Amino acid sequence: MSRQLQELVASRKQAGAMRGIYSVCSAHPWVLRAAVRQAKQDAMPLLIEATSNQVNQQGGYTGMQPKDFRVLVEDIAAEEGFPSDQLILGGDHLGPNPWQSLPVAEAMPLALEMMRSYAAAGFTKLHLDASMTCADDTAPLSDETIAERAAQLCAAAEAAATGERPVYIIGTEVPVPGGATESLSHLEVTAKAAAEKTLHVHREIFYKHGLGGVWPRVLGMVVQPGVEFNHDSVVDYIPERARSLVSLLEQHPGLVFEAHSTDYQNPQGFEDLVRDGFAILKVGPALTFAMREALFSLETIERELVEEPKRSNLAGTLESVMVREPANWARHYHGDPAEQRRLRRYSYSDRMRYYWHFAEAQAAVTTLMGNLRQTAVPETLVSAWMPEEHHAVRAGAIAPDPLEMVLHRIRTALRPYAKACLPV
Template identity: 45%
Template structure:
């Protein structure tokens, strides 16, 4: 990676009228990350891969990985497919007290300081500071003031800057991190309320956020760090839930988009852009939302691919009692039903509706269960069974017609791994189209 952060170069392009962006893959799934890198190899692009605070932290998070573990995990995948390490940007998402928000401020912030320090030490160079949530001893019925959010954010940024100085002492080539701030931050993983009305961030709130964070940074002698604040998280009117998708409305976000023009070194970062159409994604980038966060949509595509492969397995081995089938769809649902903690707050209704949601919901809560040993064993068995035969083209056409066409045109191998990763790439392609300034028109 060169000394000038590639995301700062991206901001410069945006401010010079070049509608270029980057998408951020927020995932710790090996198949997803591999697909992201394989697609980027085609156009020699950077990849931005982010870990979220509740996913990866100093205690292991729900993935069991600390920041250095996640870095090594990503680098191992890169080496496997010969992806250049210098083209990888590692990002830390929602870094702050999110995971410990029910604890008193002094405890939650103390853990947050260690969290951000470990991310910087591990070589993460895109740091999203998120202090937007109430903490255990905040007034629960009072709106958290932007000044408090900014003050806590500046304290975390100071720790990040100190950590970078330590890092630079034994790694002189380390790239200085850039920061993303913002007090209007969507809940990670999508909305929990299907009827929730999505309000575009008011210009006044955006301006107040900039002013409050700048004042707080200067208060803590962080003027050089402020020069590396490249983006503000806003709500441009996009969100998704269990069964709903709130599409980007360019006209509705016009006032907010115009307000961004007054800030020469800052773009918007858009969260929860999953399931937006290619047209909407491209309009977002053109309107200054240069960083598009996506996560559940990628594992949703992976889940679709696994279901398709599972159907192929059932057809091929239905009358082969000597072959132990993976029964992936049944195993996944059984594990989810027995361990409801990761979906129970998202899926509501009668048992039939909940069972449907566990499989097909846009919230894609099943992604939390892919690392479970029972589910992982089932996926591995599915791949092993399908690698033991040549999958008939007719079956591929039945369950994965886009991949069938690629195989017929010698663009894709007929292996279960290739089929699965290419299904994920179908979703990635929408983002590649959106973030590329020279993209040709894409069929919606």
Template identity: 25%
Template sequence: MDYILRENKKLAKETNINRTIFAACPNSIAVMKASLNSAKRCNAPIKFATTLNQVDLDGGYTGFTPRQFVNKIRQYAKSINLKTPVIIAIDHGGPWLKDRHRKEGLNYEQTMTEVKATFEAAIEAGYDLIHVDPTIDTTLPKGEIIAIETVAARTVELITHCETYRTRNDFPKIAYEVGTEEVHGGLVDLTVFTKFFELLKTGLQREGLTDVWPCFVVGKVGTDLHTTEFDPEVAKTIVGIAAEYGSVIKGHYSDNVTNPEAYPKSGMGGANVGPEFTEREYEGLMELEEIEKQLHNENKVAKLSNIKKSLWNAVIDSGRWRKWLSEGENSDDFYKNSFERQEWLIKTGCRYIWQNHEVVACRVELYENLENNGVKAEQILLAHIERAMDKYFYKFNLINLNDILQERTLEVV
């Protein structure tokens, strides 16, 4: 990751074209496959940003441990003869950022112990980057914001733990990402933003880690869960500050962003996209269900899969839709919320239940019903997701970056 960002910086100076690394949050097997397919077609690096909820020692909601996830990605990449770089990373790794930790009421020591164990497993599995994000503290009184000094100190503690474990076991070097868009205005308060850098620099020096520095720093650039407009002016400001310290800015919540072309123009180093692909996967399944119904009406399908009903039931029964309710919405009765909100909650909540046994069985039945009639079900589904991904590869100026990087590497050799 450090190498690619370094070369991107050189390329920008030589060609006046900035590039933004695209990172997909792999919330389903379909998204994993689509990401690799899109990366191959666009001939560009692909980064996977896995949250602790998605992939962890307990399997997460995808069912994969870090080692299993890496192996599965390698298998899929090999199956399509992928040559482009694949970067695998932890996204939002920190205390209480795993839903189960909050639900079970883990104290600080307990959640930190689990996070450190996950980091160790990721390093051992061959991850390339860890996003260290200790910006949540459930022990604080409601409404109180965690002190930036605490954020910096815990960031140093976690990076130090990773480096100690990595060097002791002779694992390859990894890259780091720090910060979050959800604390202190996403560190957009420029005083706080700069202070965080200084505290981090001093803390790492104190631990003897002068050669370790985060390549990515997450900043709030206008997008969040409910907004899709990227703010290039804010981005340019914090990009400039980060550059003085040798880092680039990463944007999160880039889903469905209306102006993705502004990311590279503003000098953004990377952007994460996740829930958008769950929405596209859901829409793909709805298209397949419509085809299935047509075939059923023609007596070409004996029994409907009822995939939509299965998805809605699974999301509602999981209760995880409550996590995304806005103030004033009904948390007791899902169906008392507006239909528009119901559909949004289902679409975004599907990522939690793709591996639900009933949902998996319905999807298998749906695919079989269609395949028996000559309909390439999975290809149709993946096309929905890949179309969205191709947009980011194109708008982020990543097309054929793989060839460019390979040529530059050969020149150095």
């Protein structure tokens, strides 16, 4: 429901009401279930977003269209007793992203169709992201071109939406093209002037296209606050570096910033981001990373208790699938074969998340869960390989069940976000 997001922005105008909301960007059912349970415990609204390459009218890499994703999320929420009016569905990077290899004359109609499918399915938070170049574009795209395409996307959503009107996010986490070359050793914060121009150009073009009535529902802008992660390191938020950018919000009290790539930040970093106006915190890979850690730990326990050939061979199965189907990691993981293997398993960017839906991976997970449920798992093995879950089991907080332990691990990654976003 977009109402909660509008109330969030309104509440930040009040002195001391430094509220925020985290956005769970994942389509894995266990991540979604963990998120629902955490939000229910905290009595907070829950924002769940699908990305354009993950879910679209052609199925994306999950095979789901927006209406399918909505059913999946709502069914899990109903099973967990989570109030439907506290659930917010969003779409992330909605634009030509999945079709960048096509010329713009082909890519944009597909992007518009996707936007209509999200809006018609009842998604009420939509990220208008036309910043990526298509096959026949000249890079970098101008602010005007990006805003023109964003206005087209917005108009398509407005025409297709039924019921509650969507709210919109503009911009992208990448600073304006043509700026300094970035690396994790010196990540550039979006310049205040660049953010101001993005905002001004979008507003001007929205009004030109007759979308002036929609503009008040543009609640947020994606900027780079100076946070990022790569395969094995994290750049933490430093408030002083973002001070100039943050001052822009004083001139636009109806606006908040949306921060992408906040995965793996320290807990204090989340609190500082929310305080400074980055009121929407996106998290995705950190949650499937936590899930993978838990599953690999369970497989280690399985090896102590189950003889071959009954073992799941989960890690080996995923490795085989990823080597056979390299499209989702080959452009990202470099180095010699040993280095690539390590990254496939342990990288913070967690390209493994693209492979859990493969039939072989699902079968291996099912075997792992079945083996552990049929075997008396000694507490000492849980203590050795899953100490946090061991403490939770001993305290009676969770059942000694393998799935409950996986969900607990995912929620452990979510709790710092929840703490930072709770009203103070």
